Amino acid sequence: MHSWGKFVFTGMGLGLLIGITLSMAGIYRGMVDDAKVLLDNSGADLWVVQKDTLGPYAESSSLYDDVWRGIRGILGVERAANITYLTMQVGKQDGDVRAMVTGVTPGEPGTPGWPPYLVAGRQITRSHYEAVADIASGFKLGERIQVRRNQYTVVGLTRRMVSSNGDPMVFIPLKDAQEAQFLKDNDAIREQRRRTAENPAFNRPGVPGLLDAVIASLSTNPYVNAVLVRVETGHDPEEVAESIRRWKRLTVYTRSQMEEILVGKLIATSARQIFMFLVILSMVSSAIVAFIIYTLTLGKIREIAVLKLIGTKNSTIVGLIMQQSIALGLIGFVVGKISATLLMAPIFPKYVLLQPLDSVMGFIAVVMICVLSSIIAIRAALRVDPAEAIGG
Amino acid sequence: MTAKGIRIQGLKKRYGSGDTAVDALKTVDMHVAPGEVVGLIGPSGSGKTTLLKCLGAVIEPTAGKMILGDDVIYDDGWKVKDLRALRRDRIGFVFQAPYLIPFLDVTDNVALLPMLAGRPNAEARKRAIELFKALDVEHRAKAMPSQLSGGEQQRVAIARGLVNHPPVIxxxxxxxxxxxxxxxxxxxxxxxxxxxxxxxxxxxxxxxxIIPTFKRIYHIRDGITYEEEGEGRGFE
Incomplete structure (x- = not known):
């Protein structure tokens, strides 16, 4: 019974490691899913961004906020809407939450960039100081939140609207978002005005109104991060994108290109880190299985010698050790799957997407690891001399 | 005595060679008839274990002859190709400790041998159960080894030794x-x-x-066996 206890407890310990491994795979899947959800929920077919940038998610991108008008006129464009994204700390009464503040164009539900559905409340109807937040932010309907210097009332809640990093999104009117991106504090504005006024190039005695014009231009923000474009039914998004590239001299990404940027570039480093963790965890799991099976085998040297003495074939002994190893892996996998599903995924601060295919692959990997890990024990068992069964 | 059972003639075993050679068995002559139980006793280092290993076909003697039943199995060299099959089918072993396989139940522990010999599972289990009846452990047939007392485990180990009906144990x-x-x-x-x-x-x-219970005893001293009449007392 002592060996059984050790066996089962080792299986459970291994299970927690497998649980972490499955969760790591789930975290990667969650990141990919977050990225896809971000694209799906944007309601866009094309992303128009600053030329030669990977914006607006993977790199910063800046466009004049009137570019959308020209894009709207291009053949095949159904709708075009400005959008801004800014990941920042959003304050609330008892602390702050990291969120991706998204500035959306005034309009109606269905406008590119707007949250496609709400789980509570309503969409933004005013031009200022209203917000719709993802439920993962923890904000409540009617709650007052702070973005930079301004306060916003949460009027609606949505779900699964997250950035590619998993940060919940907070939608606010575009003008407010533009201000939030570029508005400086009062001291900085005063200092900027002073410096401008002291600059003889802008404060010429013979040019009245120049200084005021320069100061006015410095305090306005006519930029957005991207224009989201929805293509009319029947038009090829790639052809429309090519038209925009040719006529507007901007960079345009289709859905598949944007997905490649998000998955292949933005979360590539995280994916590599997770892959390394998976490799390390697999190695640790292998070492544990190998060690425990080897230890258990050494503890049964006399029994193995007896089995050999009474005529058991080596293949039968190898089979018994492998069975033991795979049984350990099975216990570990069951415990790991349960712990990943019921314990780790719900409490992990990122979206963990446990896919059945990953579980199947994990199971195959566990079995293979167990088989490979039993090799050391099998070598030890095969070296046992049946003569050891006889005598003291 | 019949020709069956086991007969050993002039068995020798030398370990090493040259100046470091050790003659563990110098001259061993024994015969044990079917149905007979003989004792083999001797001090430590006398060659008991070496003799048992030779008889059990796990080490090769240096010279001599061993006849098992009607078959010469060793005559200055093994006369049997498959020693594993010889041990499995024709020699039974009972050890100091039972050494039962802990994750197999009692029946499987015993039925394992006939199964290894290619017997159908049902027949192997039937043989095991018959032996359990004879050894009065039938009621523990489904138990795991850890659930048995020391005496019960040893009886199961005896059943394992007997299950292939070997001519010698x-x-x-x-x-x-x-x-x-x-x-x-x-x-x-x-x-x-x-x-x-x-x-x-x-x-x-x-x-x-238990020494007084044997009717015949072989003493082994410095690798040489000496036969002696035992007391052959009862078991009470």
Whole structure:
């Protein structure tokens, strides 16, 4: 019974490691899913961004906020809407939450960039100081939140609207978002005005109104991060994108290109880190299985010698050790799957997407690891001399 | 004596060579008839274990002859190609400790041997159950080894030794961990089984409690065997 206890407890310990491994795979899947959800929920077919940038998610991108008008006129464009994204700390009464503040164009539900559905409340109807937040932010309907210097009332809640990093999104009117991106504090504005006024190039005695014009231009923000474009039914998004590239001299990404940027570039480093963790965890799991099976085998040297003495074939002994190893892996996998599903995924601060295919692959990997890990024990068992069964 | 059982003539075993050579067995002559239980006793280093290993076909003697049943299995060299099959089918072993496989139940522990010999599972289990009846452990057939007492485990180990109906059983200190009562019970069982299955049994022992029960004893000293009449007392 002592060996059984050790066996089962080792299986459970291994299970927690497998649980972490499955969760790591789930975290990667969650990141990919977050990225896809971000694209799906944007309601866009094309992303128009600053030329030669990977914006607006993977790199910063800046466009004049009137570019959308020209894009709207291009053949095949159904709708075009400005959008801004800014990941920042959003304050609330008892602390702050990291969120991706998204500035959306005034309009109606269905406008590119707007949250496609709400789980509570309503969409933004005013031009200022209203917000719709993802439920993962923890904000409540009617709650007052702070973005930079301004306060916003949460009027609606949505779900699964997250950035590619998993940060919940907070939608606010575009003008407010533009201000939030570029508005400086009062001291900085005063200092900027002073410096401008002291600059003889802008404060010429013979040019009245120049200084005021320069100061006015410095305090306005006519930029957005991207224009989201929805293509009319029947038009090829790639052809429309090519038209925009040719006529507007901007960079345009289709859905598949944007997905490649998000998955292949933005979360590539995280994916590599997770892959390394998976490799390390697999190695640790292998070492544990190998060690425990080897230890258990050494503890049964006399029994193995007896089995050999009474005529058991080596293949039968190898089979018994492998069975033991795979049984350990099975216990570990069951415990790991349960712990990943019921314990780790719900409490992990990122979206963990446990896919059945990953579980199947994990199971195959566990079995293979167990088989490979039993090799050391099998070598030890095969070296046992049946003569050891006889005598003291 | 019949020609069956086991007969050993002039068996020698030398370890090493040249100046470092050690003659563990110098001259061993033995014969044990079917249904007979003989004792093999001797001090430490006398060659008991080496002899048992030679008889068990796990090490090769240097010279001599071994006849098992009607077959010469060794005559200055093995005459049997598959020693594993020889051990499995024609030699039974009972050890100091039962050494049962902990994750197989009692029936599987015993049925394993006939299964390894290619017998159908049902037949192997039937043989095991028959032996359990004879050894009075039938009621523990489904138990795991850890659930048995020491005496019960040893009886299961005896069943394992007998299950392929071997012409000879080698019992290596089978009563060492047992008290007098249980030790005598085990020797009685061995005698009963020897008669019932016409098996020759060689019991290697130091156990003073059971030595008087043997009718015939082989002493081994410095690798040489000497035959002696035993007391052949009863088992009470």
């Amino acid at each position: 080698l019992a290596d200190e089978p009563t060492a961990p047992l008290d007098s009562e249980r030790a005598l019970a085990v020797v009685r069982i061995l005698n009963d089984m020897a008669k019932k299955f016409e098996t020759a049994i060689i019991v290697v022992t130091h156990d003073e409690k």
